[in-house]
Amino acid sequence: MAQVTLSNVKKVYAGGVEAVKGVSFDIPDGGFCVLVGPSGCGKSTLLRMVAGLETISHGEVAIGERVVNQIEPADRDIAMVFQNYALYPHMNIYDNMAYGLRNRGTPKDEIDKRVKEAARILAIEPFLERRPRQLSGGQRQRVAMGRAIVRKPQVFLFDEPLSNLDAKLRVQMRVEIKKLQRALGVTSIYVTHDQVEAMTLSDKLVVMNAGQVEQIGLPAEVYRKPASKFVATFIGSPPMNILPGQVDGHGIVALGDALLEARDLREDLPAQTPVEVGLRPEDVEITSEGQAGSLPFDVEFIEELGAAQLFHGKLSGHPFVMQAATGDVAAQEGRLWITVDPDKVHVFDPKTGARLGKG
Template sequence: MSDVRLSEVRKVYAGGVEAVKGVSLTIADGEFCVLVGPSGCGKSTLLRMVAGLETISGGTCAIDGRVVNEIEPAERDIAMVFQNYALYPHMSVYNNMAYGLRNRGTPKDEIDARVKEAARILEVEPFLERKPKALSGGQRQRVAMGRAIVRKPKVFLFDEPLSNLDAKLRIQMRVEIKKLQRALKTTSIYVTHDQLEAMTLADQLVVMNKGRVEQAGRPLELYERPATLFVAGFIGAPPMNLITLPPEGLPGLQLANKPTGKVVLGIRPEHLFEQGSKSADLSLEFTVQAVEAVGAETYIYGALGGNGTEIILREPGKASPALGTRLKVGASAANLHFFDPETSQRLA
């Protein structure tokens, strides 16, 4: 068992800036938890507090049932993978991985066995004697991972580990991290600003904004039932269409069962369909302003007649409506989301 429990964790910097405003989270043993949010939302600070690299201003952080607020990073039995890899530039790959074990007085034979094992898993065996400078970005990333896994810690912490890699390598490493974590079954906390990375990696996805948790849950849960306007706009690409509906309605938009009062209507681009003769619970008309064809699908951008709200429609396959044409699209009630514009919370 090595779960991580955060309870009302807060971080206040010396200047009085509150970076994390009371976060409570439970990360179960073996779970892959991803913290996602825009820059400055407090996700990295939260991770660094778990690591012990930042002091905790309030609340408690417990690893494996033990409160670690006052415990040094080295004593927390965690390993961290940094964004810039943070490899020791003057040490060979082998020594980079062995360093943590040597500091803990692990017997030489065991160090050797563990480093070789990690090198085998991460396919860095040919580079063991090289210095980090002589490695590519992806190889450095593997070494950084190797340094984490040789120690067999209770918790892995990842601080945007893939953001320095190019797009192709990022996807490849993403899959590998997932496989590795599945194989080792080590509790992991992973920070990223990339919602796609977050969706694909997480068992538990935590969306943070302005120092608070907006919503935590399984990735698809967040996709299907975003609890707040922020989550609705953050999860999913292209983002959900959010239309502010005044009580009197909007011209060019018909809605079967509209909640009373002013609401924000949310509808995902992939849930809109071109309305021929089909009947729909929601139908809206917009003017096509831009078309992006990416092959497998086409994104159609337009402006709503009434208040000019931008609408994105995602069409499977190739479609090429002429710019300026008016499109009539619809959606079924099951795919509609309603939010309170004041509190930005989900309605019903």
């Protein structure tokens, strides 16, 4: 068990491309940190630098008290789970899990004990004699995790481990990973582009974009108070609506003709400052015409999701999506009047994308 500290870590490739532009954060002992972002944002590179599979161009990575920049992957006391499992195809499941321990000269009976224990935890005992080819995707993923567990490392690294599984299995494995990590209490770093995985697994969420950290925080914090327009639109599904507007006095923004109260709006902004207003589809409530702060929403078509419905349309001339529980609103096209809780109105700087919040 150990905490992981990254200080100003950079990755510069030959040719000067900066894949990771100076990232600093730490993960407490036993914490579950998820790195999330679109493809090419540098999250995998960052993970691979922690693993030692990529050299660190600048900055420091420390596991526990030890700076590991110059230490071989095998000696960093980490274990990694890969997206395509990376099981050794020619070895049976038992040997796949035992291989790393054998290379370290662990005594035979100790290896046997640990492999059987891991197999029991992951319910893969019946497959120990089989080859990876003979297992399903979910079972292979368990074996890959077993290979990580038997090593009893200080840190688990997960590189999009669930993206090769089908949707149903992904949900199931997600829960299992979380349970397992809690039971073992091993510090973990998990890379994904799936925001649902990111929200559900993490107790520390790091949102990355273009090689930089956009926001670090608890998942609920990131969802409720996105630090930038990028985070706001990346976390949450369907994504947050972004509408152009302007400041209209303290805590008030104007969207076209309509005025909207925004409790978290910074107070030092002069009136008429152009801003971008973010409204989550699920925060929108239906009201009636003439109510204070009500906005006209012209519904163009409706998507049925089962438990919920998505209303697509235009709000003061801009595309807008709203989500409502099935049955709450008559599913019909035409004009609706909507309102949003002033606490749930997000305001961003249109140029930098930064949140224009109080603090």
